[in-house]
Amino acid sequence: MKNIEAAREALMDMPPRNEDELDPVTLHNKALMYCDENANAAFKKLNFLIQNPPFPPETFSNLLLLYCKYSYFDLAADVLAENQALVSKCITSDEHEYINALILQHTSKEEAYKKFQEIGDQHITNLRKLTKKIQDARLAKDPEALKRSLKEYDDALEKYIPAIMAQAKIYWDMENYEMVEKLFI
16 A cells, blocks of 8 residues: 555556556546646546446545645535535544545634634544553553554544644745744644
């Protein structure tokens, strides 16, 4: 997982097919794999998928996140508004909060920063609880509980990083590098 080169190679090893013959998972993966090279083609593929179910559930959140990545905040907001049924089916409440904060930064960096701070605070609370769980597992000398707790911690940390990075980006875009540094100290 997260080995982009191996994923590209796997997609290339598949039998050649026209795009209209691809299954939804392959079309989704191709859109993600080549979005850096041609974002508009990726948007087109992902939009096609959400308009023609069935599609991988990650498609909806990936489309929204890619719109935000490439600063198409209005398109992300429109897709969210037009697909309320998919919001409850395809994205978690945490993802929804995060995406809304990303969209909000387009109109109000201060409000978006506050939202990211709230999201980050929730994650920090969870990380502290998991740290305690790790310590308890170590004290109990329970290797299985320790392994599970460490995995939970890693997963929770992976969810926290986008919030702190979004906060850093707001300061970075304002060229307030000192505040970026303070976020990580």
